[in-house]
Amino acid sequence: MKSFIYLCISMIIFSLVLSGCGTGENKQESEEKSEDKKIQVYATIFPLKDFTEKIGGKHVEVKSVYPANVDAHSYEPTLKELKSMADADMFIYNGAGFEGFSDKVSEMLKSEDVTVVKATEGMDLGHENEAAHSEEEHGHEEEAHSEEQHHDHGDTDPHVWIDPVLSIELAHTIKDALVKEDPAHKETYEENYKKVEAELKKVDQEFAKIVNESKQKHVLVSHAAYGYWEERYGIKQIAIAGLSPTQEPSQKQLKEIIEQSKKHDVKYILFEQNVSSTVADIIQTEIGAKPLSLHNLESVTKEDINNKEDYFSIMRKNIQAIKTALSGK
Ligand SMILES: [Zn+2]
Incomplete structure (x- = not known):
């Protein structure tokens, strides 16, 4: 909330500054594009x-x-x-x-x-998590449902990329x-x-192949950024935080996450490049999971910039991480 107010104030100052110094005019001049x-x-x-x-x-x-x-x-x-x-x-x-x-x-x-x-714009968003879950988790509907509420909050999943x-x-x-x-x-x-x-089509095929070859389908991730993999590849994410990393789980949800991970024999926990979470550390210890890195591509690290990583190099590393996570070894 505080940061929102800050943003609003910034906006007001911002428009005052702009109207005061006639930036609009200068811009039009510079917009006469040279070749x-x-x-x-x-x-x-x-x-x-x-x-x-x-x-x-x-x-x-x-x-x-x-x-x-x-x-x-x-x-x-x-x-x-x-x-x-x-x-x-x-x-x-x-x-x-x-x-x-x-x-x-x-x-x-x-x-x-x-x-x-x-x-x-114009994309048909949202995925059928609920359907996928009830299929998989029949007999555990109540459990699956409460997990769903925590992770979806009825919001659209923005992680389309x-x-x-x-x-x-x-x-x-x-x-x-x-x-x-x-x-x-x-x-x-x-x-x-x-x-x-x-190239995107190639990555899609590589991804599908890895998941098809794996018996294990569940991955434990630090926040619920991978709902679109559930729909596309049949991967099931057990997410520690919700759609946003700031949505940390309650005690009850924490218990469910641990139970789900044990039930599905999850051997790895996937930490993300820009999310640090004490809760994730606790869960890792609790279930004895091995750590792996997963990149949500939301923002890159200094290392990524130095290594000139791009969407494709990062996704291919993700595919390798998922391959290990689904190996069950
Ligand atoms: Zn996210």
């Missing part, structure tokens, strides 16, 4: 930044809204960052309730002539936005998009 002027883009979650760079190639310059390692669910841009975003040409965000700041900021940016792109097939739709929306912004390079954007699409 090699790059489209300046701000993107939120890492996959959107990566896809935009891959599709836009040399015609775009993409900056991340999120600094390295942050909890992307709760991060809010500073006043300085908001000003830089207002000077950009395009703002790309996930939507579906992921970025808490996006609705207010989007309106503000639109009034500054920034093209605002909601990557999940975790599914390579849904990521094709995200990439497609980005491609369309770039073509609209800069029709002169339509052909390049279309070509680059095709490459991204082909």
